[in-house]
Amino acid sequence: MYLFVFALTACGGGAGDSSDGGDQGGDLGNGTQAIDCSADKSQNLSIPVPEYAGSFSAYQGGYSGFPVGGGLDPENLVGMAQLGILLMVSGSNEGIMHPGPRWTNEQDQPTKYLDYSHNAEGEIWLFTQDGYDAENELSIRMEQSANCGYNEYQYEDGHLVRALESSKYEWTLKGYTAGVQDSLIETQISADRSGRTVAVSLPVDGDHPYTIMTWDSNGESVLLKYCETAAGTNCASATAP
DSSP states (O other): OTHHHHHHTOOOOOSOSOOOOSSTTSSOTTOOOSOOOOTTSOOOOSSOOOOOOSOOOSOOSOOTTOTTOOOOOHHHHHHHHHHHHHHHHHTSSSOTTOOOSEEEEOSSSSOEEEEEEEETTEEEEEEEESSSOGGGOEEEEEEEETTOOEEEEEEETTEEEEEEEEOSSEEEEEEEETTEEEEEEEEEEOTTSOEEEEEEESSOOSSSOEEEEEEOTTSOSOEEEEESSTTOOSOSEEEOO
């Protein structure tokens, strides 16, 4: 999912002529972003980045047993978005001191762009690129809502291929092929940091199509089950991943 972010943020030139990118970002002259969603409310970056304000997962292990991948702690998903933005800005033509709302990277083709905007509903980061084969045109949209939820949408040739939507205690990742949803991963994290992730390929097929992982508040007692339903009934097996 995040290979695209790094494809868009290949290191580029240093400071150059700045581009304001229009009036998409409102008053960004002081480099301050619209919302402070950091868990400790100590936002201190001059470049706007999404932040994770939800409940942190205690589980730090791998997810190799998942048929469709994923199951990652949502904190890590937001962290990858932050890294992609910082790489893009640091390698941009305008340079890292540029306050935005647009940054451009022309060193490697196709040219990449990052546009930042915000309003009363939240913040938006939009990665796009020009000059690419029309059949493989890529873009990614990151959103931080006013209540500090985080959403991310990846497009290829104008078609949605990945959709991540999250709130404080849960997140959902949907995959699409040719406009048809073909995978679903849902994670719920409790206040004590225990959690549960369910993954399934679509359309649902087979006797035990749902892969369910659970863990306790210490990130231990990890259990991987293959079940008939998302609720965890009629499971074929239960093993440590």
